[in-house]
Amino acid sequence: MAAAKTFRVLPGFNITLGFTLAYLSLIVLIPLSAVFLKTTELGLDQFWNVVSAPRVVATYKLSFGLSLLAAAINTVFGLMLAWALVRYSFPGKRLVDALVDLPFALPTAVAGIALTALYAKNGWIGQYLDPLGIQVAFKPLGILVALVFIGLPFVVRTVQPILEDLDTELEEAATSLGARRWQIFRHVILPILLPALLTGFALAFARAVGEYGSVIFIAGNIPMVSEITPLMIITKLEQYDYAGATAIATVMLMLSFTLLLVINGLQAWTSKRTGRDR
Amino acid sequence: MSIQVKDIHKQFGSFVALDKVSLEFPTGELVALLGPSGCGKTTLLRIIAGLESADSGQVLLDGEDASGTHVRERQVGFVFQHYALFRHMTVFDNVAFGMRMKPRSQRPSDKQIRTKVHDLLKLVQLDWLADRFPAQLSGGQRQRIALARALAVEPRVMLLDEPFGALDAKVRKELRRWLRNLHDELHITSIFVTHDQEEALEVADREVQMDHGKVEQIGTPEEVYRHPATPFVYSFLGSVNLFHGRIEGETVQVGEDVLSHMPHDFDHGAEVVAFARPHELDIVIDGEAGNGVAARISRILAFGVTARVELDGLNGATGQHFEVEITRARVLELGLAQGQAVRLMPSRLKLFEREVVGGVLQ
Numbered sequence: 001m002a003a004a005k006t007f008r009v010l011p012g013f014n015i016t017l018g019f020t021l022a023y024l025s026l027i028v029l030i031p032l033s034a035v036f037l038k039t040t041e042l043g044l045d046q047f048w049n050v051v052s053a054p055r056v057v058a059t060y061k062l063s064f065g066l067s068l069l070a071a072a073i074n075t076v077f078g079l080m081l082a083w084a085l086v087r088y089s090f091p092g093k094r095l096v097d098a099l100v101d102l103p104f105a106l107p108t109a110v111a112g113i114a115l116t117a118l119y120a121k122n123g124w125i126g127q128y129l130d131p132l133g134i135q136v137a138f139k140p141l142g143i144l145v146a147l148v149f150i151g152l153p154f155v156v157r158t159v160q161p162i163l164e165d166l167d168t169e170l171e172e173a174a175t176s177l178g179a180r181r182w183q184i185f186r187h188v189i190l191p192i193l194l195p196a197l198l199t200g201f202a203l204a205f206a207r208a209v210g211e212y213g214s215v216i217f218i219a220g221n222i223p224m225v226s227e228i229t230p231l232m233i234i235t236k237l238e239q240y241d242y243a244g245a246t247a248i249a250t251v252m253l254m255l256s257f258t259l260l261l262v263i264n265g266l267q268a269w270t271s272k273r274t275g276r277d278r
Numbered sequence: 279m280s281i282q283v284k285d286i287h288k289q290f291g292s293f294v295a296l297d298k299v300s301l302e303f304p305t306g307e308l309v310a311l312l313g314p315s316g317c318g319k320t321t322l323l324r325i326i327a328g329l330e331s332a333d334s335g336q337v338l339l340d341g342e343d344a345s346g347t348h349v350r351e352r353q354v355g356f357v358f359q360h361y362a363l364f365r366h367m368t369v370f371d372n373v374a375f376g377m378r379m380k381p382r383s384q385r386p387s388d389k390q391i392r393t394k395v396h397d398l399l400k401l402v403q404l405d406w407l408a409d410r411f412p413a414q415l416s417g418g419q420r421q422r423i424a425l426a427r428a429l430a431v432e433p434r435v436m437l438l439d440e441p442f443g444a445l446d447a448k449v450r451k452e453l454r455r456w457l458r459n460l461h462d463e464l465h466i467t468s469i470f471v472t473h474d475q476e477e478a479l480e481v482a483d484r485e486v487q488m489d490h491g492k493v494e495q496i497g498t499p500e501e502v503y504r505h506p507a508t509p510f511v512y513s514f515l516g517s518v519n520l521f522h523g524r525i526e527g528e529t530v531q532v533g534e535d536v537l538s539h540m541p542h543d544f545d546h547g548a549e550v551v552a553f554a555r556p557h558e559l560d561i562v563i564d565g566e567a568g569n570g571v572a573a574r575i576s577r578i579l580a581f582g583v584t585a586r587v588e589l590d591g592l593n594g595a596t597g598q599h600f601e602v603e604i605t606r607a608r609v610l611e612l613g614l615a616q617g618q619a620v621r622l623m624p625s626r627l628k629l630f631e632r633e634v635v636g637g638v639l640q
Binding site for chain 1: 327329348349350354355356358360362363364365366367375376379380424427428430431
């Protein structure tokens, strides 16, 4: 006798799963595997020579270092922004709320040109910074400014809903137990926000690592100083060195993947601790 | 510690939540603030805690004006309806929270904290749950942890805001008894808010009946139930039958019918509302006209020892519904049936003068 057939309550499991897999393969997996495939045209020695060239290594450091830094800056200030937007009402609040999304909407090249114009030696802001010995445009600092700009919305938008849902009773309970405001923030609010903060951090970081358009104008692209890894790939492409370009892309992919994996792990751990997995 | 509130007034926009409320809560008592939702009971509790501030009036804790004191310095334990446990902390950390937040100079050592937390968990009979997270507990367990957490800072007063409101009936009953026992053990001055008369009756030493931002009556739950001071209190505390009538000598004239009544001090001709609980009415099948209120039986519900008879008024009380509780045996003895016309005779009647509110007799 055949086993009783079980029925799913939600219809369409097969078709949605099938679609998901086909879609993911088409959009994500096939292009990515093409990167690996193209890379295999190089021998192991050649591969190593390409990806460990000093000029290329310098770009890894710059790209990943600055992306992490930018994501960290965005985490701190994004939290503050989200806090202000959720907790207080002030004139023009909705305008500010809408402005947060602007870096999403603006073409990156426009952002890059605008930032360069502002921070160049004769720009609106640059002219005042220059006498102080601070140069932003065409320096790594300029890249950081661009990366912070394009990563801003991520933390704000991931933290905002969690903050809105936060029960005021928790804070009232904590005060009635004698906790001071910063203690409440540190011990009650921050732990609850941590998973969302990490998500925002990961998104901002991923975006920053892959950013090209806005950085390229403000970076100045000086070898060993202000070249980012995506630029290195473009350079190789322009020299018709497709295999070399994909080799660098492969390294970038692996590094990003590893970092995101670590962040995801951290996030799973924290949400387990906040009891959100239940 | 005693609590005193003086002339507390609180308004939200044009809505008056508390209208010049003055109350006194003696040391060591467990007092229930009872009333329908929106009557201001929770607002009053939050003002006493310092979570909300009054527009005018004073809160005196132990005779001292606490109006300028911040919540965290008032040393009040507050328990919320929805527990408000910190879900990212274990039960142990939740209970230890208050002690750990103290300034370094006053903070107990880790060892002292551990002993204290375990003592408190034993007190609420949940010592075995110390390492769990709140999400892993049942509602009743969570509320007991919330109580232990509030007790950890050795509050001078316990304030409980509908502590059992979110629990199911069975757990609620258990916890009421448990809370009463706990109070008998600790004797901390406590106020708890509820809209459930039964809860107040079972748990509280005294109850304060509130409505529309005003105190209607204060007394032991028994007293308030037996001798309600106002029509509102009477009808709030359980099912009720009411008759609109006029005083005629020793009797109450209800339309064409007459209810006999014990001695009273109303003037002849006064408009009154007469109240009787379902168990205070008797059904008479062949009563003479002019004695008792005529009604027709619409439904008889007999579950156990007692039966509930629902009736529609006739004659003077047309359109009104009555509810009578008599024993099942009595239903059989009288041979009551649906559609039968009978008379209702109160064994006890509570009269209130009809108030004129806005030109309309109520």
